[in-house]
Amino acid sequence: MSTSSVPRPEPLAPAAVRPRPAGAGRPGVRRGARQALALFAAIRLAGVVAVLLADHATRHSLGRTLAHSWDSRWYLHIAQHGYGHLIWITPTGAVQSDWAFFPLYPGLVRAVTALLPLTPGQAGVALAWAAAGAAAYGLYLIGHQLYGRAVATALVALWAVLPHAVELTLAYTESLFAALAFWALYCVMNGRWLWAGSLAALAGLSRPSGFAVAAALGVTAVCELVRRRGRMPAAVWAGALLAPLGWLGYVLWVGERTGNLLGGYFMVQSAWTSRFDFGVGAARFLRALFLYGGGVVYPYALVIVAAGLLLLALLCLDGAPMPLLVFAGVLVLLVIGGSGSFSSKPRFLLPAFPLLFPLARALARAWWARPARAVLVGAALTAVSLLYGAYVTVVAHSPL
Template sequence: MSSALRRSDDPRETGRGRLAGPPGVLRALAVFAAVRLAGVVVLVLVDAVAGRPFGMSLAHRWDSVWYLHIAEHGYGTRLRITASGAVQTDWAFFPLYPGLIRALRGLLPVTAGRAGLLIAWGSAALAAWGIYAIGHHLYGRRVATALVALWAVLPQSVVLGLAYTEPLFTACAAWSLYAVLRRRWPAAGSLALLAGLARPNGIAAAVAVAVTAVHEVVRQRGRASPGLLAGAVLGPLGWAGYVLWVGGRTGDLVHGYLQVQSAWNSHLDLSAGPLRFLESMPLRGSWVTYPVAVFVVVAGIVSFCRLYLDRAPLPLLVFAGVLLLLVVAVSGPFSCKPRFLLPAFPLLIPPARALARAWPSVPSPRARLLCGGLTAVSLVYGAYLASLAGQPL
C-alpha cells in the first residue's frame, strides 16, 4: 500500500479512535525503561570508579553544560574561543530545553542538572510511547514492540539518559508524525513547531508535515481543510522564529545563525567535510568511536533505502530522509553523527519488521541471548561514549 497515511491491514491492530495507549504499550515502555535505567546505573558506577562527582557524566559534560548555563543565566552570557580563534556562543543551542529546565526549577526545589535530567527522562518515555503508537498504528503490536526495543539498544541511545535535547526533540517529532498519520493537522503542526524549537535539525518534523500536507492537497485535487493549512503553516514557525531571532542579535538577520553555527564547525558542505574526515580517520581519533559512527551512518543510509522500497508512509520517509541528509551533508564532529540520527526512528522500521517476523510468540533461548547481547553492547559502549571517550558526544 503506497498511501502516505497507510494503516495496518488488521483493524484490531490499529488502535483506532484513540490518540494514545494502544494495547501492549506498557510492556514496551517497561522494556525501554529497564534498558535505559540500566544505562544510567552503569554511568553512575563508572563515574564513582573514576572518582567523579555523582551524576557528572549524566548532566555536566559536553552540550549539557551549555544548556544548563542557558537555563540559569540566559542567552549571550557564555562564549568559548577555540584554538583557531573562532568564537563559539550559546546562540547555537535552541531554546525549548533550557526554557523547560528554567520553568521546572521554578516549580520544584531542584538544581538545573536534576531538572534537565527529569525533563530528558520524561521526554524519552514520551518518545518511546510515540514510537510505539506509530509502529502499532501501521504494523501491529509485535513490530511496535520491536521498534521501541531496537531504539532503546542503539549504540548512541545512552543519550536518552543524559541532559541532552534528543529525547525532547524525538518526543515532539514522534507525536507530530503520529498526528499526521491520524490526519490531525493542527496537532501535527503544533508539535512540529515545538520540535523546531528543540534542535537545529528539528526542521525535519516541519518539512514532513508540510510535504505530507501538500501531498494531501494534490490527492484531493486542490481541496484543503483549514486544519490542514494551519498544520502546514504552524510547523516551521518555531525553527524559523529562533533562527531569525539569532540573526537579529548578530546584526545579520538572514545569515547570522549560519555564522554562529560556522564557529562550531557546522556548515553545509554537501558531504565534502565528512569525506575529508573519513580519508584521514585512520590517522587520528579513537579506534572505537569513529568506526562505530561510520557504521551507524552507513547502516542508516541502507535502512532508508529499504524503507523507501517498502513504500513506508510519506511523513516517515520525509522525516528520516531530512535527518539523514543533514547528517551526511553538514560538517561537524563525526563522532556526533550517530546522536544526530537517534531521532530518526523510522530507519528502524525495516529491522523491526524483520525481527517481528522471525520472533516466535515465546522467545527461544537464542533470541533471548541475542537481545541480551545487544543490550550489553549498548550499555558498555554507551558508558564508554559518555564517560571515557575523548571525542564530543
C-alpha cells in the first residue's frame, strides 16, 4: 500500500480550531521547540536552585521541600503502602483519608521505584520534572499551531514564570496532569480522537479536576455533531466516551469502598473541606481577608485568581478554539466555585494555559517592537517567580 493511500485523521473545523500558520514545517517546529524547552528548563532549574538555597537558609534538609511538601507526603505514602492506611483527624473532628488523592501519580512512583534504585521521594520528583518537560513541549505545539513560533515561545516562557510554577518541580501531580491534558487537547485539535480520549482518561486518573479535559472533548464532540448534521466518525464517539472513564472509574471505586457508590468520594472530599459550594467559601474568605488581613500568600492568591477571571474574559472575546476555552473555563469555575484553602487556588490554575494566550501574544509583539523592554519584563517576571516560589514552598506555612 502506498503512503498516499493511508487515511489521515481529519482535523477539527476552523470553528473549533484555527488553521496551522503558513510555513510551520516539522523541522522548524522542532528547532523552535528545542529552544523553548531549553528556556523552560533553565527557568525551572533556577527555581529549583532557589528552593534549595531557601532550604539551606532555613536549615531544612537539602531538597526536603522538593519531595515532602504538604500533599507530596500523602502521595508517597500511597505509593509505598497503598490506599486505606493513612488518615488524619482534624481539630474539628473531620476524618481525612488518602482516598481523596487520585491514583495515577502514586502508581507511577511505585512503578519507578520497582524498576530503578530510587527512593519514593526521588522518583516522585523525577516524574514531576519529566512530566513538566512533556507538558511544555505540548504547550509549544499548541501555541505554534495557533499563532506561530514567537507566541508559542512566549507561551512556554510565561508558563515557566507563573508565581506557582515552582510546584511543577515538586513531587506533586500538577505537571503530570498538565502533560496529559495538554497532549489530549493537542490531539483533539488535530482530529486524533482516540489518542485524545485515552490521554483524557489518564488525566482523569491524576487529579480531581481531570474531568475538565473530558468536558472539553465532550463539548467539542457535540459541536462537531452539529456541524456534521449528525454524521460523526466512530473515532470521535469513541474518544468522547473514553475521556471521562478515568475520573468516573476512580470516583465510583471510592464510592464502593465507602459503601456509598455515588456519594462516597464527595463525602471523602468534604472531610478535606473540598467541595463545590458555588463560591460561598470564597466569599467567606474574602470577607475574612478584608477584615483581618492575610499576610503575603492569601492576598497574592486573590490577585492571581482575579487575574485568571480577567484573562478568561479576554480569551472568550478573542474567540479561542472550543476545546481550549472549555478546558480553561471549567478550571476557573472550579477555582471560583470550590471551597477549600484559598492559598491552593493558584496551583489549581497552573494547567489553565489558554489564559496565557493574550499575554503571550502581547509579549511576542513587544519582542518584535522593543526587544530590550520585552527582555526586561521577562527578567522581572522570572525574578518574582523564583523568589515567590521559594517563599511559598519553604518559608510560608500556608497549604500549597
